[in-house]
Amino acid sequence: MPIAVYVLGLGIFALVTSELQVTGMMPAMAQELGVSVSRVGYLISLYALAMAIGGPLLNTALLRLPRRWALMVLFGAFVTGEVLGALSPGYGSLLVARLITGAVSGAFFGVAIAAAIQLAGPNVAARASSVVLSGLMAGTVLGLPLANYIGSSFGWRMSFWIVAVMAITVGALTALVVPRLQASQYTSVRSEIAAFQNWRLWAVYSTSTLVIGATYAAFSYFTPILSEVTDLGATTVTTLLFAYGAATILGNHIVGRLADTRAISTLTAGVVSLIVLLIVFGLFTTRPPAVVLALIGIGLVGVTMNPALVARVMGTANGGSLVNTVHTSCITMGVVFGSWVGGLGISAGYGLRAPLWIGAVIAVAGFLTLLPDILSRGAFSGTNAAPDSGSEPVAEAADSMSTADITRESR
Template sequence: MPLAIYVLGLMIFSMTTSEFMVAGIMPSLAAEFGVSIAAIGYLVSGYAAGMIVGGPLLTIGLLRLPRKTAFLTLSFVFLAGQILGALAPNYELMMAARIITGIASSACFGVAIEIALTLVRPEASGRAASIVLGGLMVATAIGLPVAMLFDQYFGWRSSFWAVAILVLLSGIMALRLIPSSPSVGSVSIRGELAAFKNRHLWAAFATSMLIIGATFAAFSYFSPILTDVAGFDAKIVPLLLGIYGAATVVGNLITGRLADRFMMPILTIGLTVLASALILFGLFAGNPVIAIAAVIVIGLAGVPMNPAMVTRVSRTSNSGSLVSTVHVSVVNFGIVVGSTIGGLAIDHGLGLSSPLWVGAILGILGLLSLLPYLVKEREPKAGIQKSGQTCA
């Protein structure tokens, strides 16, 4: 793998740490701006909204730029938004900072994946994507806990400045290590949009949304489930979440190496394991041993399906930045869908374990979305066997 791909992964790590860390430093931000915890939760929603809506629009605006130039431009926009957040004197400016960084992050994800896929042979695209998206997993395992430590010992603004420094360093390394890309001034926006007429692309998007929705329906409520249902001490929960993050990193390393050759088996087996773990967790959430085992399995099987998801999208349509950015938006929509439905289930009195069942249902729907394509894959093999028998 070219070193530039690891630099792309470092940038994604920095941006994803910024996305996640607000959830870990909510009390400090609420005290700073004199607002409720719920209001700080809207900062997370603002970031997600920027990724879902603004990212694709910004990507369209940058389509005619060379990919390296587009990546560096987006990194600079993100850096500006991150610095605004570090300096924000009030809640309103912090919200603006979160929306700016969300928009830039989504577009940067798409361009980073596109650049990575141009730096390797097609048969290595899954592994390249796993390294870039590995930044997301490492942010869960390392970035979020470190940001929380910065908040505890140096204040919440230090967390924002630390991410800003990481983004700056990543940008400098990207400037030196990413090969210059030719101008793409002849790119047709209409041609890029034509890719979305492919119904198989939307089927791939739907599966990705259901995978992430199933995972985050559970992950979003791990803390209250582990403390109030499984009976763990609140001080142990960060460690358990760190174990979950480590499991995602391990799972990503495995699927990244296998995604190019076994894309569909990874999605099929991964969804089966994910849904089974969520059902088992839902049935025995009060058992600490099963709870820990389920958390680890969900970490291994859920988000690490990303390389296979990216491989499927690129094979179904193309590896252009607009398709990749919309895929990122779909994934973030899955996060919103899973966490929202899980929250509604709790609010309607179905219990703290109900998000696990929401996740299981979404996982089963994800499996069902694959069935037509599994049948198509088997049909040619059956035809070949039949032909061979006839010749014999």
């Protein structure tokens, strides 16, 4: 795996740290800015919305740029947004800063995944995606506590400055190690948009939204469930959350290895396991051994399905950056949808276990969207290709992202 792919993963790490940094600093930010905690909370929701909507729009504007240049533009815009956030005199400018960094994050995911696949070659597309997406897992496990520590120790503005410096550093590394990537047949706006005329692509997107939504319906409320229903102490809860994060890193690596040859089989096993584990968690929430098993299991088979989801998208359409960016938007909407619906269950009076059962129902819906592929030869032959369309999309994507298209700049 080229070292440049790991550097792209570091870029994702920096951006995910930015996405989550507000979470642990809400009271301090609310006090200094003179607004309610709920208004600070909107900065998280609007960031996700900017990722989902602004990301594809920004990616479309950058399609004609070579991918390394597109990455440099995105790093520059991201640093600008973080600096604006650090210098914000009030809530309004901070909101603008979050919208900028959110849109950049959405576009960056798509460009980084497409670049990683082009660098590594189509035969290890899922593995390359898992390396890049490991930045997402590491950002959740390490970036959030780091940003929160800096914010609580040195003020929330310092957290923005540190993330900006981190992005500058990773941007410089990217400029040094990522080679020039020749434009492929999918870099034109027309050819990228043409991929969305394939109805199967939208069906594949729906699976991604539902699988990630099911995971986040439960994950968003792990802390209150563990504290108030399982009745675990604060230290134990923290330890379990770190264990969950470690499980996501391990699961992401394993899925990346498997999904290059058996994307559908890997997804099927993962979604079925997720359904079972959420049900076990819901039934035995008061029994710590079962809870520990279920929680770590969800870490292994929840968000870690991302590499397999990416491989399935590639088997249905091209591996272009716009297709991947819209896929990222669908995943982000799954995060928003899952957290929102899980909260609705609690607000409706069904208790803190409700998100677990809601997550199980959403996971079942995700499994149903997989049925056409499961019932076809694709689930058993080990191919990533959409079973109704043969292997042509994969062949085209492989041709467009051939490693022969990768050259270093001579000037």
